Amino acid sequence: MSIDGPPLDANAPSGGSEPQAVGERGGSQCDTVGIVGVGNMGGGMAGRLLSLGWAVQACDLVEAKVQALVAAGAQAAASPAAAAQGATALIVCVVDASQADDVLFGAQGAAGTLQAGTPVLLCPTIAPEDTERLAARLDALGLLPIDSPMSGGPQRALEGSMSLMVACSDAAADRAGPLLQALSSKVFRVGTRCGDGARTKLVNNLLAGINLVGAAEAIAMAERLGLDARRTLDVIEQSSGQSWIGSDRMRRALEGDYEPRAHVTLLQKDTRLAVEAATRAGFQGPLGSAARDVFAQAADAGLAQQDDAAVLQVIRAA
Incomplete structure (x- = not known):
């Protein structure tokens, strides 16, 4: 299952400047x-x-x-x-x-x-x-x-x-x-190279994982500062800290709803694969491995089969 929010509204082929819809040159319908x-x-x-x-x-x-x-x-x-x-x-x-x-x-x-x-x-x-x-x-x-x-x-x-x-x-x-x-x-x-779809997805999901861990950290910090977490999330959603996955998951987490729509294991896998792909390419960023480690901690804490909103529990415990 996927864990990300609304995508963009454009189709872009590799190596060209003009958008191109897949299959626009023809092809018979697969019935x-x-x-x-x-x-x-x-x-x-x-x-x-x-x-x-x-x-x-x-x-x-x-x-x-x-x-x-x-x-x-x-x-x-x-x-x-x-x-x-x-x-x-x-x-x-x-x-x-x-x-x-x-x-x-x-x-x-x-x-x-x-x-x-x-x-x-x-x-x-x-x-x-x-x-x-x-x-x-x-x-x-x-x-x-x-x-x-x-x-x-x-x-x-x-x-x-x-x-x-x-x-x-x-x-x-x-x-x-x-x-x-x-x-x-x-x-x-x-x-046109098979594998580039997978690379694109890993880039996207690494950012989704980073955004989710960041949102959990912000909400846990708000609670520790004595703020109303729901009201703080209201502000974030209309301000520069907003992210789709952060809003979606933290709303559920603040209601104690960890019924799995996307298990912790999925972002645990995806962030690990993304960091491994980056390492093979000779790239090391400051945030990807940190997000990967949080999802690994969540799994180790027995939350693997819960919704990935459960990372809030890990951040709160820290």
Whole structure:
């Protein structure tokens, strides 16, 4: 699932000055889409496609999630291979690279079932090197890999207003253009090199993590200074300290609502991956590693499965 707020309203291809919508050069509509991983974000995308009349073959380890989509018109798929059977596009929306590997190339993997020329959307937030590796294997099979991590949360996925950070060949963009446009009104073509979508997502999520930790620190400080935390947040939201994720999470935290919309483990993973990617590139910033450490502390404190708003508890304890 994604943890970020509203995206921008532009599409920018790599290396050009003029915005370009993905698929604007043409491409036939994919009428049957296999989706493996129909949790918060995958389920939102499936619901979006079903509402627009697309056929969806849904696969997930949690049967209840699949059945909820079956009630909305989807067809249940017992395995990734079954989800890919007859599909003209495949969406992989799992948690990590290991799961993506298994979905695509495992014993019941989807890649061997798909016909050559089929677009495969890689949506997990994973290391760019893993995205590149998966894309190379798909390309070797004649498939069309699309590095397409997402941002915006499940409601925006359902509404079609989440952002997609797309890196792929022009051929893949053409073939999957109608699908991408159906999934989101905010498709960003960040490049032609698979892996650049993953890099963009890590940059975004590192800033989201920094903003969230900063908001938690500010609210904990306000409480320690004897201020009304809710009133202070009112001020912040109309002033220079405002951030979408800070407002969203701190509002819930101040009500004691830690029901998980985005588990602590997600930003724990994403900030770690972002700092690792920065290190490999020879870059070390002052804030990313600090934010990473706070999410690691939250997980170590037993908050891993709570909403990431729970970082306020860690900052308060400090």
